[in-house]
Amino acid sequence: MDRVNRFVLLLAVFAMNVLAQGRGGQGTRDFLGLGAPPDPVAAERGEKLYTPNCSFCHGLKANGAEGPDLVRSPLVLHDEKADLIGPLILQGRPDKGMPAFASMTASQVSDIAQFLHMRVELAVNRGLYKVQNIVVGDAKAGEAYFNAHCKTCHASDLAHVATKFAPVDLQAAFLWPASGRGRGARSTKATITLSTGEKLTGTLKRIDDFDVSMVDADGEYHSWPRDRVKVEIPDPLVGHRELLAKYTDEDMHNLLSYLVTLK
Template sequence: MVSASWLLAVGLGCQILVAAGQQQQPDRAQSQRLYPALQRPSGDVELIARGRALYGISCRACHGIDLRGGDLGGPNLLRSQLVLRDQAGELMGPVIRGGQVGSGGSAMPAQPLSDEDILAVTAYIHDVLGTASRQGGPPLGEAFELDILVGDPAVGRDYFIENCSSCHSPSGDLQGLAARISRPQELQNTWVRGGARTSERPPVTARVTMPSGETVEGVVERLSDFLLVLTDPAGRHRSFSRQGENPVIELDDPMAGHRQMLPRYTDTDIHNVTAYLATLK
């Protein structure tokens, strides 16, 4: 049986669908912003090309094609403090030439490269660093929008009626949804997530019935198999130890339906429902 604490943790992590239209689209220019400290004048094109070839031969297996670590367990060079402090190979060069033993016992073997080859490799690494954006940032260039409206709207409507209509209505809370969220990918992410990323999270409330018959209601702040902490309408924090079925706790989680549906969705279900919701303009 799934514990109440797990249910609460997932429920509190979700967001309501009603406020989905308020989500602002991300600023692509900001998301692609490069790290100023890594910027430098463009290097020699031929030297960088030579370094790229040498890196592929001597470094790629350990450090990966994207410098983030490879199959042989080499460290992520994009986060290496030695690489980030290096200016023109003065720090990377000795390590490439002579090897290095890490604090955890890992070792980098010396590479049989000439000084000119080492200079080329470091120039290539700096060229890659110069284009580094935030973690997980999109590639530089124009945005590429995938066509995800590949489902059947009619089938999606039937699925919606069967599984979603008890809480949502195309003539009620979802009226004009596709007009408020015009980008299909954002629309799909919003309904699968259960709400916009920036929307206010709905509170989970609880009604506690003590063995004496006394009842206390409030917003859940913490819930585990052993303890419940809530804030009552007067703003007071109340704590209740849990022993078996005492006290009796009744949870009201507005996101319970979405949470229960998540493991049941198939890709086809998601595509069909998204295609249907895109018609609600």
């Protein structure tokens, strides 16, 4: 039996155990690195707030509409007890189309967070039923998808990616590459355009509502009032963020089936 088959078998046994216990249970959550299970009563209260306030942008089931999919959102996945969702709801990201809900109470925010975690939970359990099939998509179709959507950025760097990740981790790696905790510490590159039109590229040191500072390519330190310059922070994962909203379940299965062949 090769490694992939053994892994699938392991998952199948694992899934059977979980199902035999009659619950989608904490075991699965630990396995997938998720936090405490959501509280169904709070989630139901949360849904009543979510529907009128959020669903027209994020979809009735939080799968995304005009606003992003929240079920696959790294921020939601990494949230614990509304520590990330809470500030986001209260402050919004008005410059990016996410309004602030400044008057929501802590318990309302917490209920909405529980609702979103419940959506993730349901998506995970839906995956659980299919877990035995995790790598039986169509590898050829996956390769075609890869050539059409991924190759521009990954010409050859993923040639042995299947030796680096087990299938489940590989799925997470291509769905949201930067979601691993601790990867945020990487330095942020930015381009600053001065009022004269001159552009400087370097490593961002600090940015807030008032000031921005960077060290340029020659190692020289600069700082400006925030409103005097234009700041552009290229996001290397923008491609992935856009793709996340586009994959169908079939695309994901096909892609994974292709990626596991890259050894």
